[in-house]
Amino acid sequence: MTYKSEFLPRARKELMDAWDWYDDRWIGLGDRFMREVEKKVQQIEKTPERYAERRKGFRETKINIFPYLIIYRIQKRKKIVAISSIFHTSRNPKKKYTGGK
Numbered sequence: 001m002t003y004k005s006e007f008l009p010r011a012r013k014e015l016m017d018a019w020d021w022y023d024d025r026w027i028g029l030g031d032r033f034m035r036e037v038e039k040k041v042q043q044i045e046k047t048p049e050r051y052a053e054r055r056k057g058f059r060e061t062k063i064n065i066f067p068y069l070i071i072y073r074i075q076k077r078k079k080i081v082a083i084s085s086i087f088h089t090s091r092n093p094k095k096k097y098t099g100g101k
Contacts, residue, residue, distance in 0.1 A: 003045045003074070005081045011071075014086040018068065036064050037086065048074045048081050058084070058097050071096055 007015065015037065023030030040063050043050070051061040060069045063086075071085035087096050 001079060003048050003079045003081045005041050005045055005083055007083045011083045011085050018086060018088070033066055036066055037070070040064065040070055041083070044070065044072060044081050055097055060096070069096070
């Protein structure tokens with residue numbers, strides 16, 4: 001059974017900030033970024049346990065082409081994948097799960 005994804009507020013803001021940044025650099029690049037995120041989210045929804053648990057129930061996977069990770073947790077009872085962060089890989093890795101920038 002396929003899960004549904006839910007972007008938490010932090011992840012939603014990070015996603016839109018990244019889209020803005022890429023689109024400011026090159027028209028259409030933000031849309032390409034979004035398509036890559038959507039593809040990866042669809043993979044996660046189909047097989048959420050595919051990616052290893054990293055810390056306290058958090059899992060992560062790299063977005064193709066772009067230097068970002070999708071950080072998420074599985075809510076099995078609700079069949080939801082809660083996406084907590086769209087995390088740029090140049091940021092301090094200790095802040096992946098805490099919400100810091």
